[in-house]
Amino acid sequence: MLLIQNSLAFALAVLLFGLLSSTARRIQHSRKAQRLGCKPVRSPDKNDPFRWKILNHLRKARADRMLPVQAGLDMDTVGENPHTVTRHLPLTSLIATRDPENIKTILATHVSHWELGEIRRGVMSSYMGTGLLTNEGQAWKHSRSHVRPQCSQFSVSNLALFERHEKELLLKLVPGTDGWTGTTDLQPLFFNLTLDVVTEFFYGQSIHSQNLVAQAAIAGPGTAGPPNTDIFTACLDVATDWVAFMSVLGKWYKVAPARRFKQSRAKIFELVDWYVLKALERVKEKSATEPTHSSRFVLLNELAKVTDDKIWLRNETLGLLTAGRATSAALLSWLFFYLARQPSLYHKLRTSILEDFGTESEARHFTVLQLRASRYLKSCIYEALRLGSPAHTSVRSAKRDTTLPRGGGPEGNDPIYISKGTLVTLNIFDLHHREDIWGKDVDEFKPERWDQFDQGWEFLPFGGGPRACIGRTYPTIIDSQDLTNLNVLPRDFALNEASLVVVRLLQQFDDVKLMDYTGRILYDAAVINKCGNGVHVRLHRAESI
Numbered sequence: 001m002l003l004i005q006n007s008l009a010f011a012l013a014v015l016l017f018g019l020l021s022s023t024a025r026r027i028q029h030s031r032k033a034q035r036l037g038c039k040p041v042r043s044p045d046k047n048d049p050f051r052w053k054i055l056n057h058l059r060k061a062r063a064d065r066m067l068p069v070q071a072g073l074d075m076d077t078v079g080e081n082p083h084t085v086t087r088h089l090p091l092t093s094l095i096a097t098r099d100p101e102n103i104k105t106i107l108a109t110h111v112s113h114w115e116l117g118e119i120r121r122g123v124m125s126s127y128m129g130t131g132l133l134t135n136e137g138q139a140w141k142h143s144r145s146h147v148r149p150q151c152s153q154f155s156v157s158n159l160a161l162f163e164r165h166e167k168e169l170l171l172k173l174v175p176g177t178d179g180w181t182g183t184t185d186l187q188p189l190f191f192n193l194t195l196d197v198v199t200e201f202f203y204g205q206s207i208h209s210q211n212l213v214a215q216a217a218i219a220g221p222g223t224a225g226p227p228n229t230d231i232f233t234a235c236l237d238v239a240t241d242w243v244a245f246m247s248v249l250g251k252w253y254k255v256a257p258a259r260r261f262k263q264s265r266a267k268i269f270e271l272v273d274w275y276v277l278k279a280l281e282r283v284k285e286k287s288a289t290e291p292t293h294s295s296r297f298v299l300l301n302e303l304a305k306v307t308d309d310k311i312w313l314r315n316e317t318l319g320l321l322t323a324g325r326a327t328s329a330a331l332l333s334w335l336f337f338y339l340a341r342q343p344s345l346y347h348k349l350r351t352s353i354l355e356d357f358g359t360e361s362e363a364r365h366f367t368v369l370q371l372r373a374s375r376y377l378k379s380c381i382y383e384a385l386r387l388g389s390p391a392h393t394s395v396r397s398a399k400r401d402t403t404l405p406r407g408g409g410p411e412g413n414d415p416i417y418i419s420k421g422t423l424v425t426l427n428i429f430d431l432h433h434r435e436d437i438w439g440k441d442v443d444e445f446k447p448e449r450w451d452q453f454d455q456g457w458e459f460l461p462f463g464g465g466p467r468a469c470i471g472r473t474y475p476t477i478i479d480s481q482d483l484t485n486l487n488v489l490p491r492d493f494a495l496n497e498a499s500l501v502v503v504r505l506l507q508q509f510d511d512v513k514l515m516d517y518t519g520r521i522l523y524d525a526a527v528i529n530k531c532g533n534g535v536h537v538r539l540h541r542a543e544s545i
Contacts, residue, residue, distance in 0.1 A: 032401065033417035039408030041095060041416050042078040043086040051090045065522035065532035068392050068429040071096065075430065083434070084407025084416065087425075092250045094395075094423035095407075095416075098430040100437075100457035102404045106396050106424060107465035117397025117423060123246045123253055127239050127265060128322065129315035147303070147316055162497070165196045166504055168210040173509070175541040183515045186336050186535040190329040190501075195233060197497070198324040202317050203275040204298035209233050226274045228267045235264035240322060244526035247395075269314065272321075276313045279304040326528040327390050327462075328497050333531045334388030335380060335502065338445040340514035340537045345380070345447065350506040352376040359544060360507040371499050379447035381498055385461035386438075387445060392429040392529035394463060398422045428460050429529065462494070511540035 045054050061070035075082045075096065084097040097103060106114050115136050125134045132143040172189055173181050192209040200206035207229040208214040218225035228235070242261035246253035279300040300317055307313065339346040356374045357366050398418045408414035418424070435442045437458050457464065515536040522532025
């Protein structure tokens with residue numbers, strides 16, 4: 001009995017100490033905030049002490065595939081300038097912001113005050129290990145210093161690589177006797193296309209997710225090809241969906257069930273490790289004889305010249321593969337969804353493409369400079385990036401006590417105090433849908449708005465600051481006419497990849513119909529924001545291509 005009494009007394013003492021310590025910290029932070037001129041942050045959840053309202057909102061928004069939209073609607077309820085708020089979620093509390101000044105402060109001005117945070121590092125590292133996308137500080141700089149220079153060596157022969165996989169896509173779009181294709185969902189085709197491109201670019205051999213005959217040839221019985229190619233796409237989807245779900249659970253992600261994720265991860269690792277071993281063998285065998293200027297660039301081969309650490313090579317390439325596949329595919333999906341909703345804009349873009357590049361038979365080769373100079377094409381891509389926002393959110397954690405310039409006070413104009421460890425969600429989707437920035441037609445697909453709009457921190461499709469998406473520093477796909485410009489064009493791979501797909505498809509097809517559309521735009525928002533409607537279209541083959 002005495003033991004039980006002593007245990008209870010000790011437990012109460014620990015609880016009391018914790019409450020007193022927490023109260024002391026709150027007082028300390030409150031006084032520090034006052035000295036810095038900071039004001040409290042408003043919250044849409046202040047009348048929801050048990051979190052039932054926000055939990056129901058999140059559940060319904062996810063079920064209705066409107067999650068990014070609901071986040072913005074909740075912020076709008078706090079009053080004037082509702083662009084930075086406190087969210088009291090069921091498992092944690094955080095700051096959510098769609099204010100470009102706050103985002104600029106976090107990603108650039110005071111970037112040293114912020115980090116990815118333990119939760120994001122832990123969740124993502126459980127899938128892709130430690131690497132460029134998960135490291136911090138010196139470890140991140142080390143990864144970046146090795147990966148970025150290798151990308152700058154991108155070879156001119158990769159245009160042929162891309163064209164080869166783009167032809168596989170076109171084989172899925174077969175018109176009937178009336179010139180129209182059957183109803184086809186372009187979104188999974190785009191994800192297969194980008195996966196085939198990035199696996200060949202990173203590993204030197206595509207997994208041929210678009211061509212099952214070619215896939216069987218590299219991984220069939222009795223061959224020495226990579227394992228699990230037939231299930232690799234499904235395993236990637238399972239892994240990335242798990243990462244998104246675990247991120248929502250916050251610090252509780254470690255106790256969540258992960259059996260299916262671990263099975264998929266094991267299959268992914270088997271395939272990537274096979275590629276890594278082959279690359280190390282090639283480097284060892286050819287180091288004495290391979291020409292200085294190889295006609296074919298393979299990222300893994302170049303990284304294998306730097307290190308023979310198998311785990312490091314797996315982690316770096318797997319992270320880049322996951323990001324490189326998803327972002328470009330989601331961008332293409334959103335673009336064709338919006339073009340199909342407004343066929344007049346599809347026709348206008350096609351006219352512009354034919355003026356700039358001619359038909360496919362007339363202009364099979366064109367330079368990257370010409371691609372970049374196609375103004376209306378670029379405007380359409382930017383508008384799809386704005387409305388669809390594939391990279392729809394990002395999270396940072398305060399490394400130290402710090403401040404943000406706006407969001408405090410009754411009108412949201414005063415600075416706010418951020419204590420060490422506080423999570424801040426950067427709501428990029430909501431930033432891209434602010435009416436006060438983009439106008440009353442903010443929800444319309446209107447490429448013409450880019451004739452006047454100057455890019456700043458209001459438009460962040462790839463993030464910003466030192467950790468901006470490396471997709472913007474991927475090398476450009478070029479042809480032999482660009483050989484003299486090879487050293488000055490190692491950027492904007494994701495945009496150029498999407499541009500090339502658009503050019504080739506619109507050279508081939510002169511009309512589009514959106515099918516199976518109910519009139520409501522849906523969002524499949526996980527790690528990447530995909531088009532929740534799918535991109536169910538019929539395309540009409542041009543008479544002259």
